[in-house]
Amino acid sequence: MRARTQGAFHMQRALLASLLLAIALSSLPAIRAGIIGQAPDELLLVKVQAADSSTGGYRVLESVTLTGFLPDYRNPPAKPYQAVLRDHDMVQFTLGFHDPRLILTDAIVGEEMQGGVEKLDEASFALLLPTTNATDLDIYDNEGALVLTHPLRKRAVSWSWLLLLALPLLAWIVYAMRKEA
Amino acid sequence: MRDAQLHRPVILAMVAVIMVLGLGLAYSSMGRLQNLRMEEEQVSLTASMQATIDNLLRSSETGSAIERSFQVAPGISEICFADANAPLDKFVSAELARRVTDGSVVAAKSGKRFLLSPVEHLQLNRNPLCIATDGSLDVRLVSRSRGADIMPLDQGQQRADCTSVLYNGAEQSSVDVTFVSDNYGDEEDFARDVAEYTLYLIQHEPFKSRQDVFNFYRVFTQAPLDCMQQGILACDPYAAKREAAKCPSDYVIVMHSRSKTQNLASPIRSSSRGTLVSLNAADDKAIFIHEFGHAFGELGDEYVDERYYSAARIDPLDYPNCDRAPCARWSGMNATGCYSGCMLGAYSRPTADSVMRSPYRTTDFGAFNEQELMQHLARYGGER
Known part of the structure; x- marks a missing residue:
């Protein structure tokens, strides 16, 4: 029994040490010295799945911010889909784009053209957007129906909250160790 | 003692939880430590370069040159030099054109990001100048009247995110067409094809009459664009636009390299989806005009x-x-x-x-x- 108690005591000490190490590591200052400023032409590239509601509807598959050039979107289609960036109810940016499920394929085979236009059951498409403080991305189809609302602001993942959790645990372990000793 | 036995399972559970927390914290800190190491290497490289430049300018006549090899950290794929006091070519690196606003810098590219350090007495012939590195940076430095010009020993090492093929005017009022490579092993082959297709388009009406509103660019990449889909060339729009965004790109033409023999045996169709054209380079060039008619004119x-x-x-x-x-x-x-x-x-x-x-x-x-x-x-x- 004494050996088991000693084992638990050593385990607790190891635990205490690992906890202190984790706290020390998390307190290292964030290194930003080499990175200067924010990009004025930082863009948001969003990949969206487009399908009928029966086969999954519209959803954002992935997105990335990158540095680059925003298309001027001067030549929208006649019956455009619309992407809208808005901050709550305030529209910040809109762009018109082609029906994302349409694909036109062509090949010359001998003296004959083969292919044509097809509406895919589902397809992914990509939108290049400016980075703004928009809260949401809305997509309307070419009949004006809202087919997607996607929240853009996400809380940054932080390990800091773990410290708040860890400190009471630390206090409890110290208390338990003292009581056992 | 009984209390301690009652506490033991709880303590073990706590140990497990806290160890997971500790591992998480350690993992997040590793990224920071790696950044720190990269930054130290960058400081060391910049100091070496600065000393070399200063020494060259101090001890040599204008026009004299030296060749040097500098060690570069393994995670660094490119080293760029940029001078905010001279016009910066935004197509070489959009990010540097945006971020370098004061003085001159050495910029080390790690992944998609640049680490910037100030450097003095640069007088660049190309601004910015980006050079691919593979553990070392091999350059020639030439003493000029107001500083040192830098150039790669191997011109093939010179890099640009975006190459302007035909530039007529401001992007906001132009049709910006960007070609992105797919399945090309050699950048020269891609550059030649792009030049041919560009000239071909603007030699045909109605584009010929309005060729002044077109800008053409190219992006050479080895990134997978997932172009082949059931006998149709239809590249992933997300991957293609990610590459094309390095240039102004109202229209994106992914040029897929394919041998004519292979295409004869097994033809694949070019395609157009919105502003993205996936083009089989083994096809007749007229297909490009046809596809552009779809994409640009909705024909x-x-x-x-x-x-x-x-x-x-x-x-x-x-x-x-x-x-x-x-x-x-x-x-x-x-x-x-x-x-x-x-x-x-x-x-x-x-x-x-x-x-x-x-x-x-x-x-x-x-x-x-x-x-x-x-x-x-x-x-x-x-x-x-």
Whole structure:
């Protein structure tokens, strides 16, 4: 029994040490010295799945911010889909784009053209957007129906909250160790 | 003692939880430590370069040159030099053009990000100058009147995110067309194909008359664009636009390299989806004009492929160049008629033949299609 108690005591000490190490590591200052400023032409590239509601509807598959050039979107289609960036109810940016499920394929085979236009059951498409403080991305189809609302602001993942959790645990372990000793 | 036994399972559970927390914290800190190491290497490289530049300028006459090799950290893929006091070519690196606003810098590219450090006495012939590195940076430094010019020992090491092929004016008022490579092993092959296709497009009306509103660029990449899909060349729009965004890109042309022999045995179709054209480079160049007619002018096919269209759920009337007889859309217009067949046999087209019908025979759009395209082209230009 004494050996088991000693084992638990050593385990607790190891635990205490690992906890202190984790706290020390998390307190290292964030290194930003080499990175200067924010990009004025930082863009948001969003990949969206487009399908009928029966086969999954519209959803954002992935997105990335990158540095680059925003298309001027001067030549929208006649019956455009619309992407809208808005901050709550305030529209910040809109762009018109082609029906994302349409694909036109062509090949010359001998003296004959083969292919044509097809509406895919589902397809992914990509939108290049400016980075703004928009809260949401809305997509309307070419009949004006809202087919997607996607929240853009996400809380940054932080390990800091773990410290708040860890400190009471630390206090409890110290208390338990003292009581056992 | 009994209390301690009661506590033991709880303590063990806590140990497990806290160890997981500790590992998480350690993991997040590792990234920071790696950044710290990279930054230290960057400081060391910049100091070495600065000393070399200073020494060259102090001890040599204008025009004298030295060659040096600098060690570079393994995670660094490119080293760039940029001077904010001289015009920066935004196509070489959009990020540097945006971020370098004061003085001159050495910038080390790690992944997609640059680490910047100030450096003095640069007088760059190319600004910014980016050089690919593989553990070392091999350069020639030449003493100039106001500083040192730097150039790579191997010109093939010089890098640019975006290469301007034909630049006519401000991007905001131009049709910016960016070619992105797919399946090309050699950048020179890609550059040659892009030059040929660019010239080919602007030699044909109506683009010929308005070639002043076009800018063309190219991006050479080895990134996978997932282009082959069931016998159709249809590249992933997300991957393609990610690469194309390095240049102004109202229209993206992914050029897929393919041998003509292979294409003869097993042809694959080029495609157009919105502003993205996936182009089989083994095909006739006229296919490019045809696809650009789809992407830029929203023109429909004027050939008939009943088998294809029977299942396609498409209304040809969504396309301006297809109409039902007697073709009210273009009636009265010179050099047009009402010719049977436009996507489907039941619809009609404005000319007997056109590049939207048989690009292997003609590259002419025909009067009505040209007028349509001119209306789209009129959205560009103005003050440039």
